[in-house]
Amino acid sequence: MRKDLNIDVHHLTRVEGHGNIVVNMKNGVLEKAELDIVEAPRFFEAMLKGRNFMEVAIITSRICGICSLGHQIASLKATEKALGLEVSEQTKILRRILTDGATFQSNTLHALFLAAPDFLSVGSVFPLVNTHKDVVLAALRLKRLANDIGDLISGRAIHPIRCVPGGFTKLPGAGDLRTLQEKLKTEGMNDLRFIVDVIASLADKIPSFTRETEYISLTSPEEYAFYDGVICSSDGGTYPVEDYLKVTNEFVVSHSSSKHARFNRSSYMVGALARYNNNHRQLHPFGREVEQKLGLTAPCYNPYMNTVAQLVEVAHCIENSIQLMDRLLTDGIKFEKPNQTPSRYGQGIAATEVPRGILFHDYTYNRQGNIVAANCIIPTGQNLENIDDDMKKLVPEIIEESKEEITHKLEMLVRAYDPCISCSVHMLDVEFIEE
């Protein structure tokens, strides 16, 4: 049996999103198995201090290029709670459709462009473009559909402009909504079925590792919760969103500049698999169809299956947005002025499910409508301790495999969580070619 092992995957991610996998086994004793986060903290909360409630969601939507919508929705809900701004049912439906679009976009891209190359043992998505061009194009069409939802309802595919405190500044036309709904029913559902067939053929490439942990997500009696609900733990119990600090229990570790979190156990998991484990009974029929095709059953304790749960959610979200559009079209889209007259000032806490898990925004406003305190807890931070715990169980189980294979499986594990280590700048690094 192997006694010593040293793995040090430096800069697992991109330039400013520094995450390293460090494993150290000596004389058969695992001394270290962890994901080191060496990214500098960005202190978004400090940036929000003193900002007026009308600009807060605009700023927070820029926290992340991929989850801009999720941050904006969580931010708007926190502000509305703090200022006592009631929003209409129509606003909630429109926000739910936006959330569905953002979720199925991000989940599709993660499953196809980041996880699938691992299943095929190719280094990146680029070889897939040559070997599975039709699948890549189908994924891009789904992304386009999600962007169409953003364009139509929020005015922009990225960084929405029409979602404001209290409602929407402009509403979509019924004709445009009907056209988009038709595209989801035909193009969207067909493309996903095609993608699912391909992923199903790769199912045996997913490592069979399991570790039961605590799964935390929103839950709601009305729906598979993304937009709203209460906090649910798979270990039992539901908790008001206002009690989020009792659940997250953030703590500092020496190997990470990002705080870790734990609740009833040493760690917990958030994200698609957590949502699926807690809420799978509320999946729509299309979600069930994909769940069966991909062989996912609840409860699932294999973190690598997070990618599969993401695809199940893609199906659910497409069908959910179609149903919500039906409701809007049946009731008729009514002109509404956003409710922006505060009835109180104080603290507002909100949670929403973004692709990578439950997201909390907590603001306190003064009587001028400016922020005096803010706290944002993102999903990746909540998953970090769980990733470390996964590694500690996984490494001894695969210790007899080659170092390359162990490294590959550890990288796959981290990728399964799709961590958002840094939503960093995309500055071009250019070198001009001399003739």
Added chain:
Amino acid sequence: MIKIIGLGNALRGDDAIGPEIIEILEAMGENDAWQLIDAGADAFTVLEHLLGDIPVLLIDCADMKMAPGGVKMFTVEEASLAEISKHVSLHGFGFAEVYRMARQLGQCAPCKIIGVQPREVAFDRELSLEVKKAIPEILNLINREAMIHEEESTYH
């Protein structure tokens, strides 16, 4: 018609130049010569535009080893764009990766980049004075490109 795409994080100092230019052009009112897209920090959004027929003009903060505020327009063929390999999240895709993917997928719209050399890229910073001063030059380049494409579509 040309698509003008601003790429960058509006909260990160000079990285905001792409979105800033889009905002300035939007404030000027509708213009049939161009379509404006604020892609934020999501380079992936550029991909679907590269896969179309309409020429793309990308405005982005770029390390070109020039003095801060330096502006240069170039085609991708004229430059070597560093790719960020081993990305672990969707955030890891930069324009270089996206352009490579568009080329691999086949059709790729003509694309030029207006690179702007930053002074500082850091959270909670405004545009530097040097980059602010470069805005008129950037707008002139955009106007010139838009006119060229307008003339081309008139003659075709």
